[in-house]
Amino acid sequence: MITVTDxxxxxxxxxxxxxxxxxxxxxxxxxxxxxxxxxxxxGKSTLxxxxxxxxxxxxxxxxxxxxxxxxxxxxxxxxxRRRIGMVFQHANLMDSxxxxxxxxxxxxxxxxxxxxxxxxxxxxxSLVGLEGFENAYPSQLSGGQRQRVGIARALAADPDVLLCxxxxxxxxxxxxxxxxxxxxxxxxxxxxxxxxxTHEMNVVKRVCDSVSLLSKGRIxxxxxxxxxxxxxESKLAKALLPLPASEPLKGALQGGPVLEILFAxxxxxxxxxxxxxxxxDIDLNVLAGSVETLGGQQFGHLRVQLAENADHDAVLxxxxxxxxxxxxxxxxxxxxxxxxxxxxxxxxxxxxRNL
Amino acid sequence: MNDIFSNPVLAKALPEAIVETLQMVGISAFFTVLVGLxxxxxxxxxxxxxxxxxxxxxxxxxxxxxxxxxxxxxxILMVALIPLARLLTGTSLGPIAASVSLSIGTIPxxxxxxxxxxxxxxxxxxxxxxxxxxxxxxxxxxxxxxxSLPALVAATTTxxxxxxxxxxxxxxxxxxxxxxxxxxxGFQRFDVTVMIVTIVLIIVLVQVIQLVGEWIARSxxxx
Numbered sequence: 001m002i003t004v005t006d007x008x009x010x011x012x013x014x015x016x017x018x019x020x021x022x023x024x025x026x027x028x029x030x031x032x033x034x035x036x037x038x039x040x041x042x043g044k045s046t047l048x049x050x051x052x053x054x055x056x057x058x059x060x061x062x063x064x065x066x067x068x069x070x071x072x073x074x075x076x077x078x079x080x081r082r083r084i085g086m087v088f089q090h091a092n093l094m095d096s097x098x099x100x101x102x103x104x105x106x107x108x109x110x111x112x113x114x115x116x117x118x119x120x121x122x123x124x125x126s127l128v129g130l131e132g133f134e135n136a137y138p139s140q141l142s143g144g145q146r147q148r149v150g151i152a153r154a155l156a157a158d159p160d161v162l163l164c165x166x167x168x169x170x171x172x173x174x175x176x177x178x179x180x181x182x183x184x185x186x187x188x189x190x191x192x193x194x195x196x197x198t199h200e201m202n203v204v205k206r207v208c209d210s211v212s213l214l215s216k217g218r219i220x221x222x223x224x225x226x227x228x229x230x231x232x233e234s235k236l237a238k239a240l241l242p243l244p245a246s247e248p249l250k251g252a253l254q255g256g257p258v259l260e261i262l263f264a265x266x267x268x269x270x271x272x273x274x275x276x277x278x279x280x281d282i283d284l285n286v287l288a289g290s291v292e293t294l295g296g297q298q299f300g301h302l303r304v305q306l307a308e309n310a311d312h313d314a315v316l317x318x319x320x321x322x323x324x325x326x327x328x329x330x331x332x333x334x335x336x337x338x339x340x341x342x343x344x345x346x347x348x349x350x351x352x353r354n355l
Numbered sequence: 356m357n358d359i360f361s362n363p364v365l366a367k368a369l370p371e372a373i374v375e376t377l378q379m380v381g382i383s384a385f386f387t388v389l390v391g392l393x394x395x396x397x398x399x400x401x402x403x404x405x406x407x408x409x410x411x412x413x414x415x416x417x418x419x420x421x422x423x424x425x426x427x428x429x430x431i432l433m434v435a436l437i438p439l440a441r442l443l444t445g446t447s448l449g450p451i452a453a454s455v456s457l458s459i460g461t462i463p464x465x466x467x468x469x470x471x472x473x474x475x476x477x478x479x480x481x482x483x484x485x486x487x488x489x490x491x492x493x494x495x496x497x498x499x500x501x502x503s504l505p506a507l508v509a510a511t512t513t514x515x516x517x518x519x520x521x522x523x524x525x526x527x528x529x530x531x532x533x534x535x536x537x538x539x540x541g542f543q544r545f546d547v548t549v550m551i552v553t554i555v556l557i558i559v560l561v562q563v564i565q566l567v568g569e570w571i572a573r574s575x576x577x578x
Binding site: 086095106 | 479483484486487489
């Protein structure tokens with residue numbers, strides 16, 4: 001379990017003070033994966049440097065299982081660091097060392113006996129699926145294999161926390177999935193506490209149990225994946241269940257009000273749209289939709305246009321009554337979703353598209 | 356061809372000159388690496404943003420000592436250091452005395468090359484080593500020096516080649532070696548054979564150093 005409390009980091013740039021972290025608080029329980037998402041400049045790198053004690057935070061605390069890290073004396077800093085294993089974007093392996101040599105590196109630092117290193121390295125390499133690659137140099141390995149060596153190295157000192165800084169941002173989609181599955185598998189097997197810092201929503205979708213949205217040095221939204229995804233007003237939900245920027249449908253139901261509907265969990269299984277159509281005796285048109293399984297639950301995000309004469313307030317009340325998130329996106333199809341685009345500026349950059 | 360073997364100067368003085376040149380290059384290369392390597396590490400590590408920033412000391416070392424020493428032409432430095440050579444070796448003549456000024460002339464040059472090599476080690480590797488709990492000495496030994504070893508070997512090769520050139524110059528002010536032979540007999544006595552033979556030998560020496568250096572650097576490089 002890692003707990004970060006009111007972490008602040010202020011840099012001096014000449015006479016100006018730059019606030020990189022403005023009171024970050026988060027807590028990740030043992031055995032779970034927490035994603036921290038934000039675009040460049042949000043403070044992700046600073047957060048990583050403060051967590052690994054490469055930089056001292058200006059104020060606030062970082063603790064692992066109740067042991068305070070951020071206030072340890074300089075002489076104890078190295079022991080404290082060994083409680084955190086770190087996985088880097090570009091693996092950062094030593095080119096002059098073989099795969100086995102890289103994994104052995106953290107063990108050599110504390111003068112582990114040679115035979116003990118050998119068994120531990122073999123064990124770690126097989127854990128990440130790299131048996132038989134002991135003597136390969138990083139230049140002979142693929143990007144995904146290099147990252148596997150990086151993960152094995154991060155685990156060598158038996159850390160409690162695995163900190164992953166953009167672990168898949170330099171990998172292709174198939175390899176990304178492999179590495180994320182490996183991280184998830186290791187988290188369960190070794191009961192690790194994992195923090196993944198990323199700008200890719202897909203990483204969060206695939207492996208995270210909970211997520212925080214970092215913007216301008218603050219966490220502006222956080223929660224379990226199911227909770228944030230089920231909240232129609234949250235920026236994270238819009239990024240997790242993105243709808244394409246809507247083009248008004250020419251010729252079809254012109255001028256009818258447009259609703260946004262979010263189904264979560266069991267609601268996603270019910271035939272709500274047809275029951276609305278039947279109950280109010282109106283026509284519906286699905287303009288856009290996105291369906292995902294997040295944290296083992298089904299989620300659906302729909303943009304639906306009602307017939308021109310429909311009473312949208314009655315429909316919304318009907319949906320809310322059934323515990324389904326719904327709101328009016330536009331009263332006319334032509335100006336639909338226009339305000340939505342600017343509603344979540346923090347995430348436009350994150351996902352690389354308008355929401 | 357016959358001329359080469361019948362030339363009395365070559366038969367008598369050449370073996371000694373070769374030994375003297377090798378002595379000068381060998382001794383000064385040893386001391387250059389011995390002092391220049393730690394100096395280069397120190398310059399890199401104490402630089403702003405380095406592993407252990409020491410702005411004032413770094414400035415003094417870098418600007419005053421290294422830059423001033425490097426900006427003095429070697430021929431002048433060599434003459435200026437004769438008293439120091441006499442103090443350290445008891446004589447101002449011979450290859451061992453010449454090695455003093457040769458070493459002092461090339462140490463700053465080598466230190467700068469080392470500094471550049473270390474700067475090329477990717478910062479992520481140093482972060483990684485620190486996060487896994489390395490001491491500063493462990494970062495220097497196991498990451499900086501180890502990762503830049505091929506580059507350091509190449510820098511050493513360049514330095515030794517430079518030393519061969521400097522050693523020829525040192526021959527003129529009493530150091531002896533091939534430089535002295537070429538100057539005294541080839542230049543002042545117009546003995547073309549001696550001139551050509553010494554030039555060829557120096558070229559061969561440089562080639563051998565370069566080839567060996569490149570071979571070592573290549574066999575160490577796993578990038």
